[in-house]
Amino acid sequence: MSETGTLKILKDGVWTQNTGFVALLGLCPLLATSNSVVNGLGLGLATTLVLLMCNVAVSLIRPLVRPEVRIPVFVLVIACAVTAVELAMHAFLPGLYQVLGIFIPLIVTNCCVIGRAEAFAFKNGVVKSAVDGVATGLGFLLALVLLGAIREILGQGTLLGQADLLFGEFGQYLTLRLIDDYRGFLLAILPPGAFIGLGCLIAIKNVLDARARRRAAARPATVLREVEA
Amino acid sequence: MMRFQAVTSPHVLLETSVGQVMRRVLYAMLPGIAALVWFFGWGVLVNLVIATAVALVAEAAMLAARGKPLAPLGDSSAVVTAWLLAVALPPLAPWWLTTIGVLSAIVVAKHLYGGLGYNPFNPAMVGYVVLLISFPREMSTWLIPRGVGQAHALTLAETLRAIFVSTPVVDALTGATPLDVLRTKMGLGFSVAEIRNSPVFGLVSGHGWEWAVLGFLAGGLWLIYTRAADWRIPTGMLGGLALISTVFYLINPQKYAPPWFHLWSGAAIFGAFFIATDPVTASATPRGRLIYGAGIGVLVYIIRAFGGYPDGVAFSVLLMNIAAPTIDLYTPPRVFGARRG
Numbered sequence: 001m002s003e004t005g006t007l008k009i010l011k012d013g014v015w016t017q018n019t020g021f022v023a024l025l026g027l028c029p030l031l032a033t034s035n036s037v038v039n040g041l042g043l044g045l046a047t048t049l050v051l052l053m054c055n056v057a058v059s060l061i062r063p064l065v066r067p068e069v070r071i072p073v074f075v076l077v078i079a080c081a082v083t084a085v086e087l088a089m090h091a092f093l094p095g096l097y098q099v100l101g102i103f104i105p106l107i108v109t110n111c112c113v114i115g116r117a118e119a120f121a122f123k124n125g126v127v128k129s130a131v132d133g134v135a136t137g138l139g140f141l142l143a144l145v146l147l148g149a150i151r152e153i154l155g156q157g158t159l160l161g162q163a164d165l166l167f168g169e170f171g172q173y174l175t176l177r178l179i180d181d182y183r184g185f186l187l188a189i190l191p192p193g194a195f196i197g198l199g200c201l202i203a204i205k206n207v208l209d210a211r212a213r214r215r216a217a218a219r220p221a222t223v224l225r226e227v228e229a
Numbered sequence: 230m231m232r233f234q235a236v237t238s239p240h241v242l243l244e245t246s247v248g249q250v251m252r253r254v255l256y257a258m259l260p261g262i263a264a265l266v267w268f269f270g271w272g273v274l275v276n277l278v279i280a281t282a283v284a285l286v287a288e289a290a291m292l293a294a295r296g297k298p299l300a301p302l303g304d305s306s307a308v309v310t311a312w313l314l315a316v317a318l319p320p321l322a323p324w325w326l327t328t329i330g331v332l333s334a335i336v337v338a339k340h341l342y343g344g345l346g347y348n349p350f351n352p353a354m355v356g357y358v359v360l361l362i363s364f365p366r367e368m369s370t371w372l373i374p375r376g377v378g379q380a381h382a383l384t385l386a387e388t389l390r391a392i393f394v395s396t397p398v399v400d401a402l403t404g405a406t407p408l409d410v411l412r413t414k415m416g417l418g419f420s421v422a423e424i425r426n427s428p429v430f431g432l433v434s435g436h437g438w439e440w441a442v443l444g445f446l447a448g449g450l451w452l453i454y455t456r457a458a459d460w461r462i463p464t465g466m467l468g469g470l471a472l473i474s475t476v477f478y479l480i481n482p483q484k485y486a487p488p489w490f491h492l493w494s495g496a497a498i499f500g501a502f503f504i505a506t507d508p509v510t511a512s513a514t515p516r517g518r519l520i521y522g523a524g525i526g527v528l529v530y531i532i533r534a535f536g537g538y539p540d541g542v543a544f545s546v547l548l549m550n551i552a553a554p555t556i557d558l559y560t561p562p563r564v565f566g567a568r569r570g
Contacts, residue, residue, distance in 0.1 A: 185329075187363040196337070 006131050013135025020143025020198070021205045025112040029103050030143055031194040037160050040148030041141070042096045043103060046085050048137025050107050051116060053081040055133030058121040074117045075108075082108045095165040112136060143201070150197045155189035157182030247345075251305040253457040257448030258312055258503065264444040265316065268374040268437035271388040272320030276327055277312060279392075283331040284311035291340040306345050310334050313353035313503060317496065317543075318360070320372045321391045326364060330356040350550045351510045354543040361543065373404045373429075374437025407435030408495045408539035411486060420483045425490075434494035442498045449502025458506035461515060465522020466501040466529075467492060473530045485534065497529060500542035505549075512553045517560035524549045524556075 019025045026047075033043045057077045065073050086104045089097045097104065107113065116136050121129040152158060163174040187193050265273045288307035292299050314330050334356030342348040361368050372383075383391070405413070407429050414424045424430075431439050452458040474488040491497065496504070505511060505525050512521035525545045532541025 183364065185363050186365075187359055190362065192362075 006128075009128060009131050010135045013132060013137075014139040014142060017136075018139040018143060018205075019112040019136055020140055020147075021202050023112065023115075025115055026110040026140060027198075029106060029110060030140070030147065031191065031198065033100060033103050034144050034147040034151060034194060034197075035155070035189050036152040036162065037145055037148040038096070038162050038166050039099060040144030042089075042093070042166055043100055043107075044137070044141030044144040046089060046100075046104060047107055047110060047113070047140050048134060049085050050078070050081045051113055051133040051137040051140075052130060053084070053133075054078050054113055054117055055121040055129040056126060057081070058117045059124060059126045059129035062122060070118070070122060071114075074114050074122075078113050078117070079108055093166065095162075099162075099165060112140060143198075146201055147194065147197050150201070151188045151193050154185045155187075155193065156184055246304070247306065248304040250457050251309050253452060253455055254309050254503065255305065255312060257452045257457070258316065258445070260447050261441050261444035261499065262312075262316065264437075264441040265320075268440065269320040269372050270375075270383050271385045272322075272372065272383070272392065273316070275388060275392055276315040276318050276320065276322055279324055279327045280311035280315035280318075280331050281308055283328050284308060284335050287332055287335040288340075291336055291344075295340065295344070297344070301345060304345075307335055307339075310339070310353045310356075314356045316499070317353075317357050319368065319370055321370070321388065322367060324393050326360060326367050329363075330360045332356075333359040346509055348509060349554075351504060351507050351546050354504060354546045357543045358547060361538070369405070369409065371404060371406050374435070404429065406495075406539065407438060408533065412533075412539045415484075421486050422483075434490050439493055442493055445499045445502065449498065452502060452506070458502060459508075459511075459518055461518035462506045462511055462522040463501040465519040465524075466505050466526040467497070467522075469523035469526025470497060470530055471526070473527050477530075477534065491530060491533065495529075495533070495540035496542040500525070500529075500546065504542065504546055510546075510550045510553065512556045512560070514557050514560045514562055516562070517553070517556040520556050520560065521549050521553055524552060 017023060020027075020030050029043055029047075034040045054074075054077055058074060061073070061077075082105060085107070086097075089100075089104060116132060120132045124132070149159060152161060157177065159176040160174045167174060188197070262273065262277070284307040285302065289299060289302055292301065311331055311334075314334055315327065318327060318330065334352040338350050338352040338355035339345065339348050342350075410427055410429055411421075411424055414427070415421075429435055431437065434442070449458070449463065453460045453463070470491055471488050474485070474491040477485040478487050501522070505522060512518050525542070528545035528548055529541045532538060532544055536544075538544070
């Protein structure tokens with residue numbers, strides 16, 4: 001049963017079925033908040049938490065919910081989870097809460113949350129659903145952080161700028177100034193930079209996947225040839 | 230690898246290749262470039278050389294990376310893109326500015342979309358817009374033209390130092406373009422007539438600029454004469470710009486600049502004959518080309534008069550590039566013998 005094993009779920013969520021690069025769900029928050037690593041990290045963590053809470057809750061209430069009314073129930077569950085996460089961020093990370101603004105409550109509308117509830121959590125047990133929620137969230141986090149890193153380096157010449165929003169006092173020492181006296185490539189910070197950057201990342205992922213497939217295809221062929229010889 | 234040689238019909242004596250048309254565009258730009266060099270100095274030429282070199286290297290690298298033969302390098306299309314962009318840059322643009330612009334044009338706008346003939350957007354204008362929104366300060370620092378103020382011509386060595394080592398040029402030598410002046414002074418409440426008294430303005434539009442415009446007009450008319458460019462696009466664009474600027478000028482001549490000023494300043498003439506006429510990205514049908522040109526002309530005026538940028542040719546061309554396939558869809562030429570209507 002390795003097909004549905006925990007590792008497979010993790011690999012699907014983070015890489016094979018990545019929400020940002022493959023399914024292209026939740027593009028609005030992905031493109032809008034990925035202008036720096038810290039913003040991406042903050043929204044990615046919040047989304048992961050919401051996904052975990054929703055998947056666990058949906059999976060637990062499976063026996064109680066009739067399939068005809070499942071979508072409104074999912075929406076209620078997601079809205080509750082997002083509200084809880086929003087209030088928690090408002091209380092503990094006010095700086096980041098200010099920066100991310102409307103995009104935290106908008107996690108409610110992120111298609112990948114309701115998508116995982118419908119496609120996975122409603123059909124699987126609690127543990128698997130929890131793993132799936134975390135894996136999908138980490139995949140989204142990966143997309144957000146990678147895109148955020150590219151845009152922040154090109155646009156401002158820094159990495160982990162304003163890290164104190166997320167890590168408190170300690171964060172100030174995390175900021176890396178990669179290029180001194182950098183003029184800033186404004187396009188990377190502006191919306192077009194998000195689209196172009198995401199396009200390049202998807203292209204890179206496709207190249208990596210194609211290379212992996214070629215290597216996998218080449219291996220059995222050599223074995224066969226040895227047998228024939 | 231199979232190669233298909235395109236052969237023209239036996240009764241057609243004059244064979245026009247892509248390379249021939251591209252070289253004609255280059256020749257046609259020479260008079261305007263000469264005027265720019267006279268008024269703004271060596272920087273114009275240095276920009277052209279940097280842009281050409283970067284464009285050829287980028288084109289060769291992209292052709293190699295895509296596994297294509299290097300033969301298209303000889304058709305000069307990359308050089309045309311480089312020149313169109315370089316002419317639009319400030320004369321003392323730092324070398325990295327020109328390089329980033331040309332790379333965006335050749336690598337992103339041309340080859341990532343499939344190379345010559347497949348790009349939906351005008352490569353040179355993509356490069357220009359990338360620079361304009363990324364580096365607004367560098368892109369708006371123009372030299373004062375020869376004959377205005379106490380400007381002295383920079384020597385070649387001074388120009389090279391300004392471009393490559395980015396030694397700051399004396400502030401007295403740089404200034405705003407006429408369209409910039411018009412826009413800022415208009416915001417301060419001056420009338421058009423008062424603004425026109427400013428020394429950067431010449432007989433019709435900007436001092437110095439107006440002669441470059443004349444050069445580009447001459448080259449452009451020659452392009453039309455040799456059929457390297459379709460007359461419908463410049464006619465549509467300049468007609469559209471003239472029409473809308475006349476309407477607003479008649480409504481309030483105090484607040485809106487006269488139509489001849491709009492036609493003769495900024496990149497209007499240059500854009501109409503050299504940029505909008507790019508056969509790949511423009512509309513392909515005869516009626517469609519008139520509409521395509523008129524759309525650019527009207528958009529240029531709207532951006533100049535009401536938008537956030539002093540000139541809008543690049544944005545207008547890109548916007549109409551998006552519209553070109555739709556325009557083509559609704560303006561198919563009538564097949565001979567088919568019913569009208």
